[in-house]
Amino acid sequence: MCLAIPAKVLSIQGDIAKVEAGGCVTTADLSVLLGVKVGDYVMVHAGFAIQKYAEEEALANLELIRDLYRTIADHE
Amino acid sequence: MNSAAFNDPTTARSLVEAISRLAKRLPEVRLMEVCGTHTMEIGRLGIRQLLPENVRLISGPGCPVCVTPAAYIDAVAELALFEGVRIATFGDLFRVPGVRRSFAQVKAAGAAVEIVTSPRAALELARKTHGEVIFTAVGFETTIPATAAAMKTLTVEGLDNLSFFVAHRLVPPALDVLLADPSLCISGFLLPGHVSAIVGAGAYGALVKRGVPGVITGFDALDLLAGICCLLDLLVKKEVAVKNEYTRVVPPQGNPAALRLIEEVYDPCDAVWRGIGTFPESGLRLRPHFAAYDASVRFGLKATGEEMPAGCSCGSVLKGMILPEQCPLFGTACTPENPVGPCMVSSEGSCAAAFKYGDRQ
Numbered sequence: 001m002c003l004a005i006p007a008k009v010l011s012i013q014g015d016i017a018k019v020e021a022g023g024c025v026t027t028a029d030l031s032v033l034l035g036v037k038v039g040d041y042v043m044v045h046a047g048f049a050i051q052k053y054a055e056e057e058a059l060a061n062l063e064l065i066r067d068l069y070r071t072i073a074d075h076e
Numbered sequence: 077m078n079s080a081a082f083n084d085p086t087t088a089r090s091l092v093e094a095i096s097r098l099a100k101r102l103p104e105v106r107l108m109e110v111c112g113t114h115t116m117e118i119g120r121l122g123i124r125q126l127l128p129e130n131v132r133l134i135s136g137p138g139c140p141v142c143v144t145p146a147a148y149i150d151a152v153a154e155l156a157l158f159e160g161v162r163i164a165t166f167g168d169l170f171r172v173p174g175v176r177r178s179f180a181q182v183k184a185a186g187a188a189v190e191i192v193t194s195p196r197a198a199l200e201l202a203r204k205t206h207g208e209v210i211f212t213a214v215g216f217e218t219t220i221p222a223t224a225a226a227m228k229t230l231t232v233e234g235l236d237n238l239s240f241f242v243a244h245r246l247v248p249p250a251l252d253v254l255l256a257d258p259s260l261c262i263s264g265f266l267l268p269g270h271v272s273a274i275v276g277a278g279a280y281g282a283l284v285k286r287g288v289p290g291v292i293t294g295f296d297a298l299d300l301l302a303g304i305c306c307l308l309d310l311l312v313k314k315e316v317a318v319k320n321e322y323t324r325v326v327p328p329q330g331n332p333a334a335l336r337l338i339e340e341v342y343d344p345c346d347a348v349w350r351g352i353g354t355f356p357e358s359g360l361r362l363r364p365h366f367a368a369y370d371a372s373v374r375f376g377l378k379a380t381g382e383e384m385p386a387g388c389s390c391g392s393v394l395k396g397m398i399l400p401e402q403c404p405l406f407g408t409a410c411t412p413e414n415p416v417g418p419c420m421v422s423s424e425g426s427c428a429a430a431f432k433y434g435d436r437q
Contacts, residue, residue: 001112001113001139001140001141001166001168001215001216001218001219001424002111002113002215002216002218002219002269002270002271003113003270004218004270004273004325012432015228026238029194029196029222029225031159031225031337032222032225032331032333032334032337033331033333033334034333043270043273043325045218045219045222045270046166046193046194046215046218046219046222047193047194047195047196047197047222048194048222048225049332050218050221050222050270050273050274050334051273051274051325051326051327052329052370053324053325054324056324057324057325058081058324060159060323060324061322061323061324062081062082062147062298064089064289064302064321064323065087065091065298065299065302065321066087066263068091068094068302068305068306068309068321069090069091069093069094069305070085072094072098072305073090073093073094073097073265073327
């Protein structure tokens, strides 16, 4: 039930954003997440943006995962 | 960045190798996931089949509709049968049986039960109807900010025909109760990614106090393998800590604005987890300020009493004490088409996952 999907913010009007995910355009409520701008990616759950999702964070996350097995291999 | 990067087979193979190496230095370990989406993805991706024999993945109470008390469902279903009453509910809850009936059954009998994907849709429903609308506010921390925001909108607009029947449950207090049960022997937790996006890593301090490590884990193949790998690494090093392997979505502090909103609207309370028992401070109730919009006050609804269908072992499954396949009803009297207990009904229930993806002969 805690499924959330990344969506791109296309426009913002008050607390409501028009967002796009996988080619579908829908609305997301921004009232529980501060500082969202047009062009940002957000995680949408139950019609609300609950967290941001930044490209650079995704790259850093991938590196963190790769570091994990590299470090373990080095320990052997 | 698309999710293909987090499902890259080469990196996945390296993680599986690292997991095998670490497992050789450990006795049997039991890692519990407490998120229905993890349960389904572990099954769908075949993660169990990639793990060494001494690394066991067990599913905990990670599906909020599975732990919603049967009495809650019965109370709402009964109310739905009254003229002029409309129920707005997440689809996840629609087919879950109470002791007497499910929402699907009362809808078939003519009751007005509408499936909504957001609490905002419940607001819209109330705006365009004159009858009473009751919204079933269930879910973990991922969902709670959304219902809290909707409750605030409701009070600002003064929509007096909408009320919430709240059965939210909180994950960190539940983990603490599970750890207090020594018969479960949990070596470590794969912590739920989207609950953590709200509560942050700091919410799991109780784990560390009890000497059990946890890793905040995402939902793609590399996330799940990295979560397992990181947990094994902590166990090998005998390090008790909460690590974050889902940094692209979970900042250390979680979502402070959402946490403030939850506090503004709800108070913690003791709560029944279906089939498992009452856990202290593991649920939420509306603060007195919102009493006028509380369905339990408006209609005198109660969700007390705890009954399970005869022969159903969902309670033991939810605690990870037995595997779904070990329930005598599994796959025979209880199937997704004809479910007996909540873990088989919910699309994210442990039994539904085991039925769909398990190695049944």
